[in-house]
Amino acid sequence: MHTLFRRDAEGRHQTLRPVTEKELIEYASHLLCDDLLARPAVNGVDDATAFLRMRLCHEEREMFGALFLDHKHRVIGFEVLFMGTLNFTAVHPREVARRALALNAGAVILAHNHPSGDPEPSANDRSMTSRLRDALALVDVRTLDHVILGQNGNVSLAERGWL
Numbered sequence: 001m002h003t004l005f006r007r008d009a010e011g012r013h014q015t016l017r018p019v020t021e022k023e024l025i026e027y028a029s030h031l032l033c034d035d036l037l038a039r040p041a042v043n044g045v046d047d048a049t050a051f052l053r054m055r056l057c058h059e060e061r062e063m064f065g066a067l068f069l070d071h072k073h074r075v076i077g078f079e080v081l082f083m084g085t086l087n088f089t090a091v092h093p094r095e096v097a098r099r100a101l102a103l104n105a106g107a108v109i110l111a112h113n114h115p116s117g118d119p120e121p122s123a124n125d126r127s128m129t130s131r132l133r134d135a136l137a138l139v140d141v142r143t144l145d146h147v148i149l150g151q152n153g154n155v156s157l158a159e160r161g162w163l
Helices: 022-037 046-057 092-103 123-140
Strands: 005-007 013-015 061-067 075-083 107-113 143-149 152-158
Touching: 022 046, 046 061, 046 075, 046 107, 046 143, 046 152, 061 092, 075 092, 092 107, 092 123, 107 123, 123 143
Parallel strands: 107 143
Antiparallel strands: 005 013, 061 075, 061 107, 143 152
């Protein structure tokens, strides 16, 4: 993907050929991730929201991912862990915890998209978040937030007091 783009001497990004919208979004997502990795710490969901929106909002089906952080809230990486249908993704707490442990994460920001555009959490979203928070807490990984993203905005479950 990065071979489609280059930076000129002034740091501007140029394409080597015409690119599709999907290629451009993927490249911008990589740039935002690089920006997150360069920060000393993620100080809140706002620091991560631009990246999460870029990474998940354009998807046509639900995708669930996690931004893995170390104990000082520095970004380790982001991974899409589960992909679903138009309005549902099966999320398995065991797999999220397994991946957090493999990356030696101290905290996570969970995220998934709503392709319908409406980011309002469902009852299932809230119960899944509680199950994930509890499972991760058993292995000393803090769940800082679960952000639900849609074309019409995003909802932070932590800001609503649901974590």
